[in-house]
Amino acid sequence: MRPRFALLALLALLAVVTTAWAQAPRAARPAAPVLVKVGRLIDGRSDAPQAGVGILIDGDRIKAVGPLAQVQGQAQGARVIDLSQMAVLPGLIDTHTHLLLQGDPTAESYNEQLLYESTPYRAILAARNARIALEHGFTAIRDLETEGAMYADVDVKRAVDRGEIPGPRIFAATRAMAPTGMYPIVSDNWELELPHGVQPVDGVEGARLAVRQQVAHGADWIKFYADRRYYFTPDSVLHSWVNFTDDEARAIVDEAHRLGRKVAAHAIGSDGIAAALRAGVNTIEHGDGMTDSLLDVLLAKGVYWVPTVTVAYYVAGPRGGAWAPMVEHQHRAFTRGVKKGVRIVLGTDVGGFPWTEINQAKEFEYYVQYGMTPMQAIKSGTSLAAELLGQRDLGVVAAGAYADLVAVAGDPMKDVSELSRVRFVMKGGVTYVSP
Numbered sequence: 391m392r393p394r395f396a397l398l399a400l401l402a403l404l405a406v407v408t409t410a411w412a413q414a415p416r417a418a419r420p421a422a423p424v425l426v427k428v429g430r431l432i433d434g435r436s437d438a439p440q441a442g443v444g445i446l447i448d449g450d451r452i453k454a455v456g457p458l459a460q461v462q463g464q465a466q467g468a469r470v471i472d473l474s475q476m477a478v479l480p481g482l483i484d485t486h487t488h489l490l491l492q493g494d495p496t497a498e499s500y501n502e503q504l505l506y507e508s509t510p511y512r513a514i515l516a517a518r519n520a521r522i523a524l525e526h527g528f529t530a531i532r533d534l535e536t537e538g539a540m541y542a543d544v545d546v547k548r549a550v551d552r553g554e555i556p557g558p559r560i561f562a563a564t565r566a567m568a569p570t571g572m573y574p575i576v577s578d579n580w581e582l583e584l585p586h587g588v589q590p591v592d593g594v595e596g597a598r599l600a601v602r603q604q605v606a607h608g609a610d611w612i613k614f615y616a617d618r619r620y621y622f623t624p625d626s627v628l629h630s631w632v633n634f635t636d637d638e639a640r641a642i643v644d645e646a647h648r649l650g651r652k653v654a655a656h657a658i659g660s661d662g663i664a665a666a667l668r669a670g671v672n673t674i675e676h677g678d679g680m681t682d683s684l685l686d687v688l689l690a691k692g693v694y695w696v697p698t699v700t701v702a703y704y705v706a707g708p709r710g711g712a713w714a715p716m717v718e719h720q721h722r723a724f725t726r727g728v729k730k731g732v733r734i735v736l737g738t739d740v741g742g743f744p745w746t747e748i749n750q751a752k753e754f755e756y757y758v759q760y761g762m763t764p765m766q767a768i769k770s771g772t773s774l775a776a777e778l779l780g781q782r783d784l785g786v787v788a789a790g791a792y793a794d795l796v797a798v799a800g801d802p803m804k805d806v807s808e809l810s811r812v813r814f815v816m817k818g819g820v821t822y823v824s825p
């Protein structure tokens with residue numbers, strides 16, 4: 391080959407390689423700037439929608455939001471995305487998910503996954519689940535433990551962050567914690583060494599060590615199981631058996647906070663909720679047994695309540711026992727909580743129900759049924775959820791925030807189930823679903 395010809399061939403090869411690289415998922419970078427023409431904007435913060443808005447996006451962030459004519463003036467040469475017939479909202483946020491779980495209405499369905507599925511297989515399904523979440527408009531999730539799949543949530547998060555797979559921003563809790571013998575899988579056959587659904591943790595020193603181990607392996611949040619064995623007394627109070635001693639629970643929270651991590655507590659019965667609040671947790675998960683006095687403690691301490699109503703309905707039938715009346719108890723407590731002004735944040739427990747069967751956005755409908763206005767429900771799954779996560783750049787459509795947007799064809803202020811039919815999804819300035 392003559393030198394000049396070789397040089398041309400090399401240049402051609404480089405061009406092919408560069409083009410291929412540019413199209414690879416890892417190079418999924420936004421071509422800036424972008425002007426989004428918005429019919430009605432629900433920005434996650436304001437109490438009313440605004441009409442005729444322009445959003446200017448530069449890179450992965452929003453540069454300007456305002457009246458269309460005004461923003462258009464700053465948007466020369468911008469690529470236009472026309473959503474002028476749609477309602478645009480911030481990307482949705484689900485603060486209670488399980489990427490590594492495919493529904494566990496019964497003990498059998500749970501054991502099946504932990505005993506007969508390898509962690510790599512479960513991680514493949516988790517990657518699929520991450521895509522489902524994003525395509526349903528959830529651009530951020532707090533994934534509250536892997537149910538025996540160790541630190542695989544951190545791997546899924548890494549793959550999303552590197553652009554290898556599509557998915558939401560993931561705030562990962564890794565393994566969660568419960569004391570020995572107080573979380574599945576348990577068996578009468580003491581000769582079997584079975585997988586654990588959580589990291590078994592005992593004693594104050596054990597609690598501190600477990601927090602350090604989980605943080606070392608990438609935990610953004612720490613989760614522990616405050617209670618188990620739920621039952622009603624004749625006075626209609628939902629009780630439970632408390633898992634950790636107060637000293638152990640306080641050690642978990644103290645060590646997590648020392649390492650800059652917040653703590654989520656699974657707490658269903660009133661005893662478990664009270665114990666978690668004594669320990670100083672940041673969020674109560676499920677909270678079915680919430681009472682008026684516990685709601686007051688939530689308010690006083692600024693603790694968030696993540697009720698996960700969708701999963702409550704899903705498991706009530708198959709599980710039987712106290713699970714069905716628990717749904718009704720939670721409904722009443724939720725309505726009182728809204729009236730009191732408790733910070734109720736959207737979380738579904740998806741993974742407790744299959745990702746492939748129910749859209750997480752169903753949760754918005756329950757909140758409206760239970761007493762929130764559509765706007766309150768939307769804020770619970772956008773700006774308030776971002777506040778829970780401590781992420782000021784998420785959950786709002788505002789200058790400086792990440793360009794995470796969804797759009798729906800109808801009016802979610804009239805029918806919040808519109809959020810189950812998103813027509814457009816953008817995360818970090820990259821469009822994943824187009825109208």
Ligand SMILES: [Zn+2]
Nearest residue numbers: 488534739742
């Ligand atoms: Zn859960």
